[in-house]
Each structure stands twice: as C-alpha cells, then as structure tokens.
Amino acid sequence: MATAGDDILAITWHPEGLGGRNGVARVSHLDGRDDRRQMDRRQAEALATAQFGPEKSERELPGRGVEWTRGPN
Helix, strand or coil: CCCCCCEEEEEEEEEECCCCCCCEEEEEEEECEEEEEEHHHHHHHHHHHHHHHHHHHEECCCEEEEEEEEECC
C-alpha cells in the first residue's frame, strides 16, 4: 500500500453493498501499479489527505464513489 514518498497519481474510493458505507480504495501509482484495500470512505479520505496534504482535490463520481488527486479542484 502507499507509503510516504510514493508517486501517487490518485486515490479512488468505490462503495460496496447497501448503504455505501463500506467499499474499496484504489491507489493508482504513476508507474501504473494499482493497490486495493477494503476501507470506508472516511479512511480513504484520510489516506488521500496523508498523501496529498493541502494540495488534495476531490471529484465526486456520481453513483460510483469519489476520487482524490493532487492539485486544484
């Protein structure tokens, strides 16, 4: 999974099951690797904040989740 200093392109969270609380986060690396981990949206957003800091932007994917990247909204 992502660690400090990794070249992360985006973190995308997708809901699973009813209610959308649980889901899967996908960490997309610049070298093309994707890591996936079971987590809820709050955990995924905390991971994105840790990776991108104040440069984090968020994009809602209607019905499919949310994506965080580095840069302006």
